[in-house]
Amino acid sequence: MPNPSPAVNWREQARAFGRILLYRGDITRLDTDAIVNAANSSLLGGGGVDGAIHRAGGPEILAACRRLRAGHYGSGLRTGEAVITTGGQLPARHVIHTVGPVWNGGHKHEPELLANCYRNSLRLAHENGLASVAFPGISTGIYGYPKQEATAIAVREVRAFLAHHEQPQYIVFVAFDEESFRLYEQELQ
Numbered sequence: 001m002p003n004p005s006p007a008v009n010w011r012e013q014a015r016a017f018g019r020i021l022l023y024r025g026d027i028t029r030l031d032t033d034a035i036v037n038a039a040n041s042s043l044l045g046g047g048g049v050d051g052a053i054h055r056a057g058g059p060e061i062l063a064a065c066r067r068l069r070a071g072h073y074g075s076g077l078r079t080g081e082a083v084i085t086t087g088g089q090l091p092a093r094h095v096i097h098t099v100g101p102v103w104n105g106g107h108k109h110e111p112e113l114l115a116n117c118y119r120n121s122l123r124l125a126h127e128n129g130l131a132s133v134a135f136p137g138i139s140t141g142i143y144g145y146p147k148q149e150a151t152a153i154a155v156r157e158v159r160a161f162l163a164h165h166e167q168p169q170y171i172v173f174v175a176f177d178e179e180s181f182r183l184y185e186q187e188l189q
């Protein structure tokens with residue numbers, strides 16, 4: 001099965017904030033070097049962006065995740081950690097899977113765990129020489145992390161990483177809805 005076609009002219013539609021781009025659309029259609037999956041700890045697919053990435057990427061992603069589970073990640077991926085796999089049939093060459101925290105009122109280290117998702121995903125991108133990475137709103141869906149707080153952490157961590165690293169050359173925040181887009185826009189201005 002051929003790769004899904006990338007979103008036409010998505011870069012032209014994105015707003016630029018230095019090395020950070022903001023785009024409203026479907027992360028599975030971006031042809032960045034990698035997209036980040038807000039995965040569950042099983043790595044075997046789920047709902048939301050996780051399910052969408054597994055469906056669009058095809059069986060290669062699931063097979064790669066099963067190999068990870070059969071190896072070092074037998075009990076699953078811990079919250080805040082990240083691993084990289086093929087992009088399968090996605091326009092992106094790679095998927096970086098990270099497990100965001102479930103929101104419990106902020107009293108169970110959720111801010112630090114969410115920050116680790118961004119740090120570890122960016123570290124993997126850097127180590128693998130990836131020039132571009134697209135992030136969804138990690139933990140802001142079914143995991144219930146308040147979008148405004150999650151957006152502030154995402155922007156802070158990406159800016160801090162880019163300030164000290166030339167790779168990735170640019171990062172894309174992908175907003176699925178208008179509310180998320182506006183929150184990123186406010187945080188980035």
